[in-house]
Amino acid sequence: MSFSLRGYTPPDFTALNTAPEAVLQGAPKDGVAPAGFHAMSIFPEYFHIEGQWRLAKESRMDCVAVWENGEIAVREFRRLKAGDLVVLGRTERGEEGIFVHGTGFHEPGQHQDLFAFRQGRSRETAFSRDYDELYELLRYEKDHGKIVWVMGPAFSFDSDARSAFARLIAGGYVHAVLAGNALATHDLEAAYLNTALGQNIYTQQSQPNGHYNHLDTINAVRYHGSVAAFLREERIDNGIIHACETHHVPYVLAGSIRDDGPLPPVYGDVYQAQDAMRDQVRDATTVICMATTLHTIATGNMTPSYRVLSDGTVRQVYFYCVDISEFTVNKLSDRGSLSAKGIVTNAQDFIVNLRKGLGL
Structure with a gap:
């Protein structure tokens, strides 16, 4: 294909x-x-x-x-x-x-009955073709576009998911990451203490006094003054944030009211965070949002369905929403992001499958 x-x-x-x-x-x-x-x-x-x-x-x-x-x-x-x-x-x-102009990217459609079953996208949908299309899209965008990933903290709770996304970064399939304090905190906690929210990332077993681990991690990063200094001084060699720093992939951490700490790079001003997110989105050509309702809707609302390239060509922006909740996938369309394609699945499994499909 x-x-x-x-x-x-x-x-x-x-x-x-x-x-x-x-x-x-x-x-x-x-x-x-x-x-x-x-x-x-x-x-x-x-x-x-x-x-x-x-x-x-x-x-x-x-x-x-x-x-x-x-x-x-x-x-x-x-x-x-x-x-x-x-x-x-x-x-x-x-x-x-x-x-x-809402029909600029429409292809001549195949005949479809006015009444037909399973036209929506839900947990019953077979997404195998979506994966195949996504592999080819990402291979194209790696060299010809800009791929922005919007991530919730779920990826930091599992060692395989962390490793898979780090490989995507190293492989050139990630050009920017938009997330919150939690993703970065628990990813760094995983690298620092082998836990995320106090649970071992390999066995999922809660550790004694583990509820202190993310706070100890934040405190250590703040002590060193920056994420880069923390990684260097604590000899951290794995994880999502480590891969971003190593491969110079920008990441925007937008703060929220309930944040602990937060980590030094987190934007505490919501409009500064919005500006920083839009700076990454304004030239994005593919956006993939995974396991975060609010960040997904926020990014969807600032992402148009098209991009005008430097030579004046108008091209489509591809937008995916990946979540285990049908509510999140449907909510994005309800809020106006009508061109988004939803994939209802466990986001940790999704990223591992994506890594394997891309041969990383």
């Missing part, structure tokens, strides 16, 4: 040659959009301005379009400055100079 990107079919604007220009209005004050603003989606969106249909090159759902320096900038409300020229309009088919 050889992989090739799905082609993009741009809109046919000949039928919209009489469409009006998009209406622009200055933001009334910093952080506030004018009434009637247009909110962005995950799809390619074009705006009729100064006689041309212009594509927003870097998009994000629930943000606004700003006409600036001859281009469409997509901006969070908190980043608006008074006077920014914001696009107004609530229609999507050209009536107000706005065209939302």
Whole structure:
């Protein structure tokens, strides 16, 4: 099976040659959009301005379009400055100079009955074909794209899962990691004390006073001043974070209210964390979210369904959600990330299977 990107079919604007220009209005004050603003989606969106249909090159759902320096900038409300020229309009088919193109990556479909069983994706779905497609996609993206992984702490609880993901990092299949304090804490705990949340990562047996282990780990990292110094001084030679540091893969740790410590690199300011996550997502071409509901939804909401490459080519962004809970997989679609593909399985088994399928 050889992989090739799905082609993009741009809109046919000949039928919209009489469409009006998009209406622009200055933001009334910093952080506030004018009434009637247009909110962005995950799809390619074009705006009729100064006689041309212009594509927003870097998009994000629930943000606004700003006409600036001859281009469409997509901006969070908190980043608006008074006077920014914001696009107004609530229609999507050209009536107000706005065209939302939701079918650009559709392939000619095979015949499908209107009524058919098992069209959704659930624990009953056979995902073997998804694995085959994912192997080929990752091999392609390793050299031609950017693969961003969004991870919950489940991977740090099992030695095989930690090892499998570390091999993916070493093999070049990981270009950035988005996670929270817990993943990094328990991964470092596993490397430091062979436990995660006090349980042995090989036997799953709780250790005496094991509930101190993650706190001792955090305290040791804070003592050394950085994760890199901790790894060096404590001679840590395994795990997910060790692999990221060794292979210079950036990782963003977004903090939460319940964090212990936290580790030094954790972002305590939610908007700084959001900015750091978006910096990694803005040029991602494949995103794989595993075993974390909130980080998955957060990343899904800032990931469009397309990317405009440096040569102007529009390509698809592939988005996977892997979770043992159907709720998480379905919730992502409910929140607007309609292009996400769900795989309902144990995320630890998923990553081990992925490692084997890639021959690592």
